[in-house]
Amino acid sequence: MLSESAAATVRATLPAVGASLAEITERFYAGMFAARPELLRDLFNRGNQAAGTQRQALAGSIAAFATHLLEHPDRRPDAMLSRIAHKHASLGIAPEQYELVHEHLFAAIAEVLGEAVTPEVAAAWDEVYWLMANALTAIEKRLYEESAETGWRRWEVVERVAETADVATFRLRPVDGGQVADFRAGQYVSVRVELADGARQIRQYSLSGAPGSTIRQISVKRVPGDATGPDGEVSNHLHARVRAGDVLELSAPYGDLVLDDRDGRPLLLASAGIGVTPMVAMLAQLAGTGHPAPVTVVHGDRSPADHALRVDHTAYAEKLPDASAHFWYEQDAAPGTRTGLVDLTDVAVPGGTRAYLCGPLPFMRAVRAQLIEKGVAPADIHYEVFGPDLWLTRA
Known part of the structure; x- marks a missing residue:
């Protein structure tokens, strides 16, 4: 819950901050990647960065979270937070990375809004940020603790099936021969691959096989480039280079869109x-x-x-x-x-x-x-x- 003083300041400044969020998030990512280029190379989706969709999503989530705090001060937007936390957990995000984001995000806010960012304004939006960051950290900690798998695991492709001209299914088993934790229908895994330039890019793919199997199955659509963005780097790599016998790195299953059929409803x-x-x-x-x-x-x-x-x-x-x-x-x-x-x-x-x-x-x-x-x-x-x-x- 926001303090009363912070709530008043956020309410007064939300229109100005909201109107500038697109520029703030653009400068945030530019500054963070300049300081830490390995994050763009090995963690963030370069295609989404090029298309600007990640900036739009970040701006939307900040505005939505702040608005929710003002309109519903006694409730957290858990549905939105859960969706973000599952994505973060599939990427292996750690608590200390929120400190890094805070540093570069607030530098971008100060750069864009200038003198309007008084100590009072900075303190109020600092409250907003840490309420969101700490909530996400807590959810992600729980997800890590509940997962039967931790970190990245190597999986061998045992079969590749051409579903359509642009979709291929990859069936995988763990290289270490260990147990395969079950997943809930609707969940996804992150897949990490090393590309030709040495970057280790990560993408999420839904598990398309039946729960309970010892084989993990993902079905990947090749993403062609267009006016909105470049070719899908990972999907094109999987289609062009990955065959039976090759090895991929997968995360544990995550995702909050899961089937609930326990009550027998239509x-x-x-x-x-x-x-x-x-x-x-x-x-x-x-x-x-x-x-x-x-x-x-x-x-x-x-x-x-x-x-x-x-x-x-x-x-x-x-x-x-x-x-x-x-x-x-x-x-x-x-x-x-x-x-x-x-x-x-x-x-x-x-x-x-x-x-x-x-x-x-x-x-x-x-x-x-x-x-x-x-x-x-x-x-x-x-x-x-x-x-x-x-x-x-x-x-």
Whole structure:
């Protein structure tokens, strides 16, 4: 909870700070990487930095956290904090790194806002920062303690499967031959690879296989460069260079978008594109337990040929006692099947449905709005964003 004096100062200065956050975060990253270039080389996603999406996500999270402290002084935004903490844990973030961030972030604030950063203003925003940093540190500590695996572990690729022209599945087992900790359907792992220039870049990939297996499975879409950013360095490396017998470094499983089917409620799993990966893992779990309540499966893609894991997607749904699958394709759809973008207008959604969404942000925003119109409670709609979470940065 913010002190009364800090709350008053933050409330008064939030419009000015919020309006300058884009410039502040840009200068923050520039200053930190100038002082510690190894962080950009071996920890931060260089593609997200080049595209500016990481700066947008950081600015959005700071503004959202400060706003929440003012509007709900007795409650922490645990959903937002949990999402960030899981990502940090998958990267191996340590408490001392928050000191480094503080140093460069507040240097950027002073540089951008100049004389407006009085000692009172600096102290108030210092409170905001450490409330957020200490909350994240505590959550991350708990995640590390609860994990059956620690640090980076070497995994051998035992099989590579071409799912589509742009998606490959890699099945892996631990090189050390030790036990494989279970994961919760919907979680991801971080994958660290050494690139041609010596950088050790890290990316997160959802586990697309069934929980309970001794084999870890990830399905990776090759990311081509475009006007918004460069080629996906790690996805292109995996597609071009990694085959059966090669070794990758993986983190323990993390991620807060996890399937909760314990209460037997109706479920809806909606995905688009490569967002199918956590949904297939969820379906595999539901098929394994014989989930008795209705399960509605929704997916949108460019074409059937681009629909990764389509056979598994369909097969797991068919194993359930009360499931319906609805696929939309923008092109090459078979006669009589759904075409265009996902539209839930004529899809029955049972009362009490809990929904899980994964895919591009516009897709998830549209599906969420349609589900709310159909009576699904906002609290029952959960989502996963691949890459920096920009949900809070837009109206």
